[in-house]
Amino acid sequence: MIVFLIKRIGNAILVMLTVAFLAFLIFRFLGDPVEMMMNESATQVERDELRARLGLNDSFLVQYGRFVVNAAQGEFGLSWRNQQAVTTLIAERFPATFELVLIATFISLVIGIPLGVFTAIGRGRWWAESLQFTSVVGVSLPSFLVGILLILTFSVSLGWLPGYGRGEVVPLGWWTTGLLTSSGRAAVVLPALSLSLFQITLVMRLVRAEMLETLRADFIKFARARGVPRRSLWFRHALKNCLMPVITLTAMQIGNLIAFALVTETVFQWPGMGMLFMQAVTFVDIPVMAAYLCIVSFIFVVLNTVVDIAYAVIDPRLRKS
């Protein structure tokens, strides 16, 4: 077990070092920071001075080493555009994105699981098949279109819900939350729905597939033979068996959702990390781009590693590979 742990964590560290290397390449070789920072009328001497101060004359490896050490301490330098520490900027935006992703995940489970069960037990009936078909449509709709559609319907035509921003937020220490104010709660509805649509269909399809498989398993057949009522059969016995994959999927998808949130955040002007990143892309704010890449990958890798380890704890057979 310990060998497995070390191997798995070592692998994660290796992956992160490589991601950091890629981020560093972007950071170092894209858009000359000196050109971006200097005034147009700066002289060559001033440029060289700044170059030296930024450590751009050091050897490649020294610069990479410095980048990794700084990144590990959460130091990504200053944003060229906002002139603020990138870490602070991202920390300020993180709660917004996290709340959005969390609520989207919640919605996807609350809607996705029952739908999955229904489509599984109604397999072959018209309503289950049309639900299944609708789920394909759900996977196929680009999330920016869904966002536009939601804004057009609920914000523009009906005027029920706000179509941009986060509403009033309440600070809780370094965290900010919009869930404690009514305007904040109203503001999160549309973006969370838009972000969760894809995830709903994913959960629904997974639950359906797992349910179909479980319903064929022997213990279900025995239970049915024993006369266990069908409802309890579906929801108690079969569904319980499907939950583990659903939890795994949900955990692994959080990283993806954070990345996908950048589309949603752009459409809804949601002041999260994704919007920060898209603005950095627009303004070629390289430090922010590099930092975002590192942080999202870090979340991804941590979640994957934790899931792997958790599985190994539950199922010792997996430790071998």
Next chain:
Amino acid sequence: MSRISRILLAGVTLLAVAAPAAAETFRWGASRDIGSLDPYSYGDSFTLGVLNHIYEGLVRYDRDLKIESALATSWEIVSPTTWRFKLREGVKFHNGADFTAEDVQASLKRAADPKSPLKGNIPAYKGSRVIDDHTIEIDVTENYPLLLNDLTTIYIFDAGWLKDNNAEAPTDVGAGVEGYATYNANGTGPFKVESRQPDAKSVFVKFDGWWDKPVHNLDRIEFSPVASDATRVAALLAGDIDFTDKAPVQDIPRLEASPNVKLLEGTDLRTVMLGFSQRDQLISGAPNPMKDLRVRQALQISIDLDLIQKRVMRGKSRNAGTLVAPPIPGYDAALDTPVKADPEKAKALLKEAGAEGFEFDFNCSDTLVNEEQICQAIASMWSRIGLKPKLDQGPRAVQTPKRSGGKVDVYTLGWATLPMLDGYSLTSQVLHTKEGTFGIFNWGGWSDKEFDKLTEASSTELDRTKRLALVTESLKVARDHALMIPLHQQPLTWATTDKVADLPLMPDNLPRLWLVKK
């Protein structure tokens, strides 16, 4: 039935929640965020205009864009290169500190620092001397007629506050240190900063100790950038914002039709123009045919300004024949006759110059009103006289380095002559040969001796009438030589909800909310 009414009720409750908490909160939905709270970190007019609610200069523009006293009460020219300012007494900063000459000196030093992006706004500044607590002398490098205009955007910091927070020098991104003034503010203006979240919301609250008598009745300004045109319009229609300084021209009919929205329309001081590289080579390395006047004229007369005005600008822009707008000193109506489109003549000129069908890069950004659409329309008009423009469309941050680095063939530019409000701003910074403080925005790299001589003559002429005559003459040369070609003055389209009263629409496109009633 009951379910529907319940949903409706829920909607109404939500709307009620979204409605203002207090009537005196003014919610401003802008198309973009300000760059920083530090007025010396970005030289753009919009950021400076917003920060004018927090900070003030020695002088300011009144409702008619005439200079009036602000933190200085009077001034005199002691010698051709020295100005003496009497400062207002009893002015307090937001932190309670008194306003004195020391503050002015520290601010000027900070703004003119070699690392300051704002130093171009006071090109003639040499130094200053504190005479007493409320008198200061400012030295300029030469006879300089436009010092007061420049000082309108040199906002005054509190010297002690700068010192205490280690912010005496402008923020140096290269040093890797965050500027204190980037996220904190302490001015003398009518509002003080309560909070700021970049790209989300900045809140300004009324400053009770303001020296001037407030005309406004606002307690709070909530400034939020809403980049998407459609979303901003939706927010205004829903009453989620009270005001936007950029109502998209294409949405004007819809806004006009809404009973709760008031539209304020005018013509911006900003003139949109095109510039041409006059270097020996195009960026592709091919010889540059645009050094030939006939080619530049062909490019000009192939553009159908009327069609652009009617279609792209929806009849809201004002076609221009000269490079500055009518209210700008130095403007001459005789020069302001828009050039008529004549594609056949354009083709003939190109043939004469032997430049048929040449390929060039057309650098466009996204900051002007409908710029993407204007550029596409112009590119299509040029294509129709057989040229091959390659449209290079990108955000300002990407395009500006290319432009200032001379890596463009044809480019767009919008110039409002802010904060100087004088034709000299354009002739000296945009059209003059690039040398010293001149021609910083001469991105095409041209050098027109005849033009330069006139501009230099105007730079030291203290007599206003003579000086403006020189500016006008140089604008005529610019027109005759087709150094740059004017397209139009942009429309100004502000929109407010009907609750807002007395918002003066200013042609410099800068809202002055201390004049607003809600």
Next chain:
Amino acid sequence: MTAIAAKPRASRLARLRNSDLWWSFKRHPSAVIAAIVLAVLVLSALFAPFIVPQNPYDLAALELLNAEIPPIWHPDGQWPFLLGTDLQGRDMLSAILYGSRASLIIGAASVAVSLTVGATLGLVAGYYGKWADGLLMRVGDVLLSMPTMLIAILVSAIARSLLPPGLREAGASAVIVLAISLSGWVQYARTVRALTMVERDKEYVQAARLIRVPARRIMLRHILPNTTTPLLVTATLNFGLGILIEATLSFLGVGMPLEQPSLGTLIRIGNQYLFSGLWWIVLFPALQLCLLVVSINVLGDWLRDALNPKLR
């Protein structure tokens, strides 16, 4: 000669007709409809230059006077602009068909690139194992630790700032294909690798090795055919995904340029005009995009179920 050549083809068709797959296809009306819709969309996109009145990529063909004409059934509609025109006088139908062509080509090219690269690397890694395998898995780990969308945006944004202006427009679609394939190949490589490792130890492969069949031949002729079923399903679904990513990139402004609008670019422009009554600028490209991706995914979905023995 011709008779001999024609015979196997006929028998192949006959084989398809008699196959389980065809039987299943006929029994799934949604799959049949999707296939028909997709065929119409693909054909109309491929032959767009012969169908539509205008080349929307030719700036000289655009006439600002014709801008913002509503669809033909509207009282202000004008022939030949069936679906109206956009802000530049670009015929919407032409723009949509050309845009779909761009989407389809980018989607297909990204699948082709990912599939080729992924299958090759997967075969090699699975067959030889050892360090080749370790390297492949690590590279895959790194790429999978960054979300596809993020990589695509980064690559596109970076390419745009690096490429010279002339190449940027011309190479826009190539950049997007690269951006999608960069992480797309991993999935194929992993699938092929896993199956190769299983097949590698089977007796027929061992036998082939003993009689000195070259490794390349073993891999291509004997192992690869075993992987076609899962690859086919993955490829179909990734085809749809590629189109979606391209549309998203273009919508975010880091995809296809304004002069060569793809469906995503058209929606991005139209989105700014939601209130101006110009609904046709955004509605038709959006519908086309949905139709395209939905039909591909319905087919992919059916294919996955039909080829999955567990679900029969």
